Amino acid sequence: MRTPRLYADTIGHATDEVSLSERNHHYLSRVLRAKPGQIIRLFDGCGRTCEATVKEIRKRETTIELMAITESPDQRLPVTLGLALIKYDRLDWALQKATELGVSAIQPIITQFTDSPPKADRLEKKRDHWKEILVSACEQSDNDWVPVLREPRQLNELALPGQTIVAHPATDSMQINPDHEALLLIGPEGGFSDAELDFLYKKQVKPMSLGPRILRTETAAIVGLTLLGQQYGQY
The missing domain is CATH 2.40.240.20 (Hypothetical PUA domain-like; domain 1)
Structure with missing residues (x-):
């Protein structure tokens, strides 16, 4: 047992x-x-x-x-997942699976196409709920490191590290520098707006393809983490 x-x-x-x-x-x-x-x-x-x-x-x-x-040594994937807020049951699933994959931190993002972002009075309850999902996923997956759960932020409020990547279907695959941490940005239903993509590209954010198909946000998060995990030598 x-x-x-x-x-x-x-x-x-x-x-x-x-x-x-x-x-x-x-x-x-x-x-x-x-x-x-x-x-x-x-x-x-x-x-x-x-x-x-x-x-x-x-x-x-x-x-x-x-x-x-x-x-226990910190063997988390050196990636912060910047995940657009989506419908709660799907967001819960994405948080669970990202934790099982060993993500270091999760940054919820409010974007132009975010559907009904939570108001401040509900946000604390949602954070407690999200933290419980991360903890339960660590218990299940033998992961001794709970991801850092950051406060939700507007996309233009984020501090973008040098190795920031945005998932975008109209691009090719890319190589990262495995010696540096990364921030992976995943957009909501409908993706990031043109204005948001323009903002990111002006900040030298690099686009990365997740394949030829259009993926749901929660699926894109897991595919993106898996592709980066391969480049970091974890999978």
């Missing part, structure tokens, strides 16, 4: 006895129906992992004893 992996934003020291978060308590006690003595693994999303033993499960609390703590 696979050892359960759970996210904990902080990990203490070996031999510590700690109480799990409400989220992890519910998962262990109600979903897995774990028993005292069960071995689990915790990770903090920043490379620290810890093996632990379940000591006691009460109605509202699970206590564990921390054992060996290790540091």
